[in-house]
Amino acid sequence: MSRPKRVLLLNPTYHRPLMRDTFHPTSKSALYIWHPLDLLIQSGYLSGFDVRIHDGVVDNSRASLERTLAEFAPDAVLSLVAFPSLTSDLEILEGIKKRYGSTIFAVGDVTYGEREAFLARHEFLDGILADYTSRGFAQYLRGEPIRNAIWRDGDRICTESTHEPMDYATPRHDLLDLSAYYLPYWKPPFGSVYSSHGCPAKCRFCVAPGWGRPRFRDTEAVLDEVGFLYHRGVRKVFFRDGSFNQSPPRMARLLEGIAARYPGMRLTTWFKPKPLDAPMAKLMQAAGFEFVHIGVETGSPRFLRELGKDFALEEVEPGIDLLHRNGVKVVGHFMVGLPGERDEDYRLTLRYLSRTRLDIVSFSAFEYSYGIKMRNEGGPARPDHPDTVTRRRLYHLMARFYARPDRWPRIWFFEDLAHVAASVPRIARYAADLRLYPRFGEIA
Ligand code: SF4
Known part of the structure; x- marks a missing residue:
């Protein structure tokens, strides 16, 4: 039996806390740090995969991210990206693509704004989710018809934007260190x-x-x-x-x-x-x-x-x-x-x-x-x-x-x-x- 695909849900490390989830990047984290909701939701679509979540907001060391990557060697990564940290986010994702050859999807406010143009410009990306409740990433990994995503198919960029029911299974809260939020x-x-x-x-x-x-x-x-x-x-x-x-x-x-x-x-x-x-x-x-x-x-x-x-x-x-x-x-x-x-x-x-x-x-x-x-x-x-x-x-x-x-x-x-x-x-x-x-x- 083949092993399940390893999927990393990533909130990239940045030099200061930056919550990127729900298309609302915010740096105001003196009194609160909450969970990366988009990644939790996506974990609910990924049953049958070997899933890990790395939240760079609470584990803010680049060395720790490198360790996670080296141990896990992800087949696929879904990463949050946000405009305040975009250069750093893209540099991390491009590095992962070069070293591990992973399928890489991004989700965040920036992709929402530019969609196809964003994907066309960043060749190491395989796709983006313009809706963080979409099951498009899981459908891509399973080889199913994709209903709500923008993805690369050879030289073509494909777009679908059907809202499917939000019927994800219980998200994997157990993959987060809840003591850090x-x-x-x-x-x-x-x-x-x-x-x-x-x-x-x-x-x-x-x-x-x-x-x-x-x-x-x-x-x-x-x-x-x-x-x-x-x-x-x-x-x-x-x-x-x-x-x-x-x-x-x-x-x-x-x-x-x-x-x-x-x-x-x-x-x-x-x-x-x-x-x-x-x-x-x-x-x-x-x-x-x-x-x-x-x-x-x-x-x-x-x-x-x-x-x-x-x-x-x-x-x-x-x-x-x-x-x-x-x-x-x-x-x-x-x-x-x-x-x-x-x-x-x-x-x-x-x-x-x-x-x-x-x-x-x-x-x-x-x-x-x-x-x-x-x-x-x-x-x-x-x-x-x-x-x-x-x-x-x-x-x-x-x-x-x-x-x-x-x-x-x-x-x-x-x-x-x-x-x-x-x-x-x-x-x-x-x-x-x-x-x-x-x-x-x-x-x-
Ligand atoms: S549109 Fe946005 S800011 Fe306005 S009430 Fe709804 S969630 Fe709140």
Whole structure:
């Protein structure tokens, strides 16, 4: 019997932590490092193969990657790539092709932006996935008809873009070192689970609107995946959906299943202030929701509308109150440096931060990623402000929120003192080294 093909799912080593998954490359990793979701999803399509995952974010040594490659000698590699680290990513992949002759596929924001042209330019690549939920890589390896990928067939470049059901088997969480991933408020281990792909909102700075109509996994498959983690002693799950509450009936089925089968589970997710009502908030509490993350982005109602958000600023605080009454804390995310943001919008955000009932806030510098609507609209190719202003604003916004002493005790949201202590050097390193990545596409 022939041996199964060896498949390496790779998040390439880089000289600093860079999470590349879900087409959202982000360097903001002082307080969180989460799992490479795309690679987990792909592992669910690869049953029958000998699969390994190497995550260069948590194992950031080139020597360690070389050891993995030498030991494993992969027949095939699916690698994340991202525009901030593209030169380095491609150099690593080309090296693997030269030394091991592996089939190489790439997935990431850059491939999404260029598709066939990207593949044509990089001859050592055999294919790319323009959708990280596609089973095209597994189909290529199995010699099956490929439904959703761009791949090389001799001199031809072929493209298919049919969305198939997201019916992957339980992803191989067991291939990751779960002790290496953390969130601001959770120490390891936790698991990343994906239950839906896409979002009905049309935010102009986000890649999700370009993915077409949202698609959902079968609820039982999601519950099985939660169970897979639960039975390995993992009691915390981050639902990484872009908009977990976009389908209330489906969400209710999922939460009822979790409450009934996995008592003591603790949950968090990306959420929106609507749709949300009292029965849904109660179900969330029963299933174990501790936190939700809401992308508020700005304290300016005008700018929020311009960004394409599908809720209004005045809907945020009532949503927070309802979640609070059901024991769920709310993390608010804000973007800094978005094209089109006026100084008065920034001042409104400062004011909003003084009065909001959000529990924790997080600020990110806008990145001009491939696939976002702003880029496709041919919007400004540069930020409205230089990076020095963006950086100063990040600090000012953070300082404004925590200027109120009643917010200081929130440090106890962190699970224990050891987690707080581990976070301090990470925050210090991040604050001292807040060099923004090339956010406006310095592409190799
Ligand atoms: S709500 Fe979130 S996931 Fe949906 S389009 Fe906007 S930023 Fe993207």
